[in-house]
Amino acid sequence: MNRPQLLPYVVGQWVRGERFYGRRTQLAEILDGQRDSVWLLGTRRIGKTSLLKQVEWLTASSPERGYVPLFWDMQGATEPGELHLSFHDALLDSEERWADVGVSVSSLDPADLFDSLARVRRRVRGTGRRLLLLCDEAEELIDLQGKDRSLLPKLRRAVQSTAEVRIVLASTIRLWRLAEQSSDTSPFLHGFTPALYLATLTGEEALALVLQEHQPREARPALLREVAQKICHACGNHPYLLHIVAKKYLELDDLEQAIDSVRADRMVSHFFGVDFAMLTRMERELLRALGAVGAASREDLESRVGTEEGGLNGSLLRLENLGFVVRTGGRRVRLANDFIRTWLEGLGPRESEPRSSGLDSTAFSQKLTEIMTELQRLPEGSAASPEELLDRVYEELRKLAHRYMGRERLGHTLQPTALVHEAYLRLVDQSRVDWQGRTHFFAMGAKMMRRVLIDHARGRGRAKRGGDWLQISWAEELFANPQGLLSSEQLIDLDRAIEALTAVDQRQARIVELRYFAGMTVEEVAQFLGVSKRTVESDWAAARDWLKERLQVQR
Numbered sequence: 001m002n003r004p005q006l007l008p009y010v011v012g013q014w015v016r017g018e019r020f021y022g023r024r025t026q027l028a029e030i031l032d033g034q035r036d037s038v039w040l041l042g043t044r045r046i047g048k049t050s051l052l053k054q055v056e057w058l059t060a061s062s063p064e065r066g067y068v069p070l071f072w073d074m075q076g077a078t079e080p081g082e083l084h085l086s087f088h089d090a091l092l093d094s095e096e097r098w099a100d101v102g103v104s105v106s107s108l109d110p111a112d113l114f115d116s117l118a119r120v121r122r123r124v125r126g127t128g129r130r131l132l133l134l135c136d137e138a139e140e141l142i143d144l145q146g147k148d149r150s151l152l153p154k155l156r157r158a159v160q161s162t163a164e165v166r167i168v169l170a171s172t173i174r175l176w177r178l179a180e181q182s183s184d185t186s187p188f189l190h191g192f193t194p195a196l197y198l199a200t201l202t203g204e205e206a207l208a209l210v211l212q213e214h215q216p217r218e219a220r221p222a223l224l225r226e227v228a229q230k231i232c233h234a235c236g237n238h239p240y241l242l243h244i245v246a247k248k249y250l251e252l253d254d255l256e257q258a259i260d261s262v263r264a265d266r267m268v269s270h271f272f273g274v275d276f277a278m279l280t281r282m283e284r285e286l287l288r289a290l291g292a293v294g295a296a297s298r299e300d301l302e303s304r305v306g307t308e309e310g311g312l313n314g315s316l317l318r319l320e321n322l323g324f325v326v327r328t329g330g331r332r333v334r335l336a337n338d339f340i341r342t343w344l345e346g347l348g349p350r351e352s353e354p355r356s357s358g359l360d361s362t363a364f365s366q367k368l369t370e371i372m373t374e375l376q377r378l379p380e381g382s383a384a385s386p387e388e389l390l391d392r393v394y395e396e397l398r399k400l401a402h403r404y405m406g407r408e409r410l411g412h413t414l415q416p417t418a419l420v421h422e423a424y425l426r427l428v429d430q431s432r433v434d435w436q437g438r439t440h441f442f443a444m445g446a447k448m449m450r451r452v453l454i455d456h457a458r459g460r461g462r463a464k465r466g467g468d469w470l471q472i473s474w475a476e477e478l479f480a481n482p483q484g485l486l487s488s489e490q491l492i493d494l495d496r497a498i499e500a501l502t503a504v505d506q507r508q509a510r511i512v513e514l515r516y517f518a519g520m521t522v523e524e525v526a527q528f529l530g531v532s533k534r535t536v537e538s539d540w541a542a543a544r545d546w547l548k549e550r551l552q553v554q555r
């Protein structure tokens with residue numbers, strides 16, 4: 001038989017236009033959703049770039065949608081200056097579009113990202129439309145921020161403080177690291193959570209892709225619907241896998257052989273490997289357990305993996321959002337496709353990861369997530385009060401703190417503000433708990449952290465051992481330590497001083513707590529306490545003076 005040499009499948013390159021299938025919900029959210037800051041989160045090769053390109057194509061060709069799009073590939077920018085260049089390149093790539101709105105790209109200074117951005121924004125506003133920034137490979141921001149601390153705050157001001165811009169960041173879960181860095185970088189991500197997950201296609205979308213239904217009939221591949229369905233099933237509707245398996249099938253004319261050859265494909269396993277490595281230990285163990293048994297109930301998994309470290313529910317939810325697992329009937333879960341299973345089988349014996357390697361901040365947030373997910377399932381009306389919540393969360397964290405910090409190594413530091421921030425980000429992202437906003441959570445987080453840390457610092461003999469083990473923002477001016485690194489002893493002193501301040505001025509003490517232990521900004525504190533920023537600023541200054549004096553006296 002002479003099969004037409006038409007292979008419509010695309011393996012590896014992003015797709016758009018008639019080659020683009022599905023993603024209806026995500027498109028609607030990006031184009032018409034409430035939020036102006038969207039974080040598109042997914043594993044490698046799940047279709048992030050394709051979705052951004054599709055959005056660019058749709059909005060550029062239909063001005064009535066109200067946007068002027070800019071696709072900005074951040075990849076490869078390892079120095080802040082290179083980020084500026086990548087922005088300029090992005091403008092050059094769509095130069096005509098910018099000429100249409102009155103921006104001459106060649107007249108812009110490639111070295112001044114923020115100036116260019118401001119000009120582009122102004123021009124776009126003049127057309128009555130909004131700038132739609134589509135940022136691909138946003139992980140680059142992690143290293144860039146490490147090199148220039150002012151970068152993210154500036155970018156945030158340029159894009160998040162105005163309704164003239166809508167911004168979409170596409171990345172893998174590695175971008176969470178921004179939240180683990182020092183507290184001042186975290187607010188950048190806050191505006192973007194909860195993330196918009198990009199996982200597999202729906203069954204219908206997947207089938208349309210394999211059958212290439214956007215093509216005219218005569219150009220479609222010769223493929224029986226029944227075979228196409230089998231391909232969808234084997235791939236768990238994963239768009240990249242669908243393309244590869246369908247292409248192989250057309251080449252080999254035998255589905256089993258096609259699937260086997262994709263199983264052995266090194267590129268495919270490479271991507272699984274990269275994605276797997278980004279998961280938390282709990283998530284990796286869950287996948288291994290599922291790899292061994294296929295499908296399992298939540299209870300099975302609980303007994304296999306153990307929930308001691310917390311986070312089973314949160315972890316499963318995240319694995320589902322990322323397209324690693326699917327829920328089946330009867331509260332069971334299974335791996336999303338057989339390729340993952342084959343890959344897991346090839347992994348060899350379980351990694352011998354140390355159970356306690358200093359402080360694992362994800363364990364804290366996993367525990368939180370688990371608690372919150374459970375609380376969410378409480379019957380209507382029996383919702384816990386913030387105080388009850390706080391107590392439960394505190395109890396769990398205290399246990400964790402003992403386990404992790406009990407074996408603390410010399411030179412190991414803990415950043416409570418980063419922890420609270422990260423816990424927050426993961427919580428809103430995973431548990432979908434309806435917090436009364438971020439400040440509410442942070443205010444609780446501050447109290448909780450303070451208690452956990454102090455109790456730990458007071459633990460047997462610790463205060464005497466000393467050692468800088470804790471990093472608290474702003475504390476450097478109180479103790480003249482570099483980077484605010486405190487010993488247990490200093491932390492206890494600080495706590496006593498705050499306690500004494502409470503007796504003098506309760507509000508000032510509360511402000512100190514919120515600033516030191518949750519890293520809240522003046523604005524956030526003002527909002528939370530329902531007072532003006534000016535009040536917070538003057539209270540904060542007075543409180544610091546008071547503390548400085550008090551701590552001097554003690555020394």
Ligand SMILES: Nc1ncnc2c1ncn2[C@@H]1O[C@H](COP(=O)(O)OP(=O)(O)O)[C@@H](O)[C@H]1O
Pocket residue numbers: 010011012013014015019020021022023042043044045046047048049050051209239240241243
């Ligand atoms: N919406 C889609 N429609 C059709 N194919 C897709 C779609 N999304 C992804 N793909 C397939 O997945 C591959 C990877 O897509 P890409 O957008 O590069 O992923 P990512 O940016 O997440 O790594 C593409 O080559 C294509 O085969």
Ligand SMILES: [Mg+2]
Pocket residue numbers: 048049050136
């Ligand atoms: Mg990509």
